[in-house]
Amino acid sequence: MKSYFLALKSIKLKKFFLSFVAPSFVVLLIVVITHDPILTSYGQWLSPSNPHAMGDIAVSLGSGNRIRTAVKLLASQKVKAIYADGLERERLMEIVAERGLPTSQVYWGGYTKNTFDEALAFKRVMSEANFNYRQVVIVSDNYHLYRSRWAFRQVLGEGIEITTYATP
Numbered sequence: 268m269k270s271y272f273l274a275l276k277s278i279k280l281k282k283f284f285l286s287f288v289a290p291s292f293v294v295l296l297i298v299v300i301t302h303d304p305i306l307t308s309y310g311q312w313l314s315p316s317n318p319h320a321m322g323d324i325a326v327s328l329g330s331g332n333r334i335r336t337a338v339k340l341l342a343s344q345k346v347k348a349i350y351a352d353g354l355e356r357e358r359l360m361e362i363v364a365e366r367g368l369p370t371s372q373v374y375w376g377g378y379t380k381n382t383f384d385e386a387l388a389f390k391r392v393m394s395e396a397n398f399n400y401r402q403v404v405i406v407s408d409n410y411h412l413y414r415s416r417w418a419f420r421q422v423l424g425e426g427i428e429i430t431t432y433a434t435p
Contacts, residue, residue, distance in 0.1 A: 315412045316433035321345045322402030324374075325432070326389055328382065328415055329407065330354040332434045334362060337406045340432065342366050346404055350389055352376035374398065382415050386422035402428045409433040 325346040327337035330353050337349045349372065351359055356375045363373050374396060376388035393400060403423070405415045412431040419429050
């Protein structure tokens, strides 16, 4: 009788192993091996970036590639002006002048600590400059765009069209 129960437990353990543990291990192994390409593809699918973005002004959130991308939008006449912060004002003007673009279409907001402060600084600078805008193109990295659009929506309100554009 005792061997019957041991055999029964052994069969139940084998079934449990074959139906749950082994497939779980295989799925885990697949995820470990392929997580980078899968997560990257999923992130790009979720991206709110609009590759055909056009507007009155491009807002570069940060420096480096974001500034260069905003300047390219200005050079291709997809926007009428650019706003940036976080970069030295003189360096920003140099980058724009190197492309042969007028620096009069460039606005600088100083240094901010977070995206919400960037939105507040943008609104303040545009108000002081009497720059009339209805369409804003936010330029940032893919993973910042949802938060950036949300922060700018909170500050600028529903009357402003906010489009996002991801840096390459």
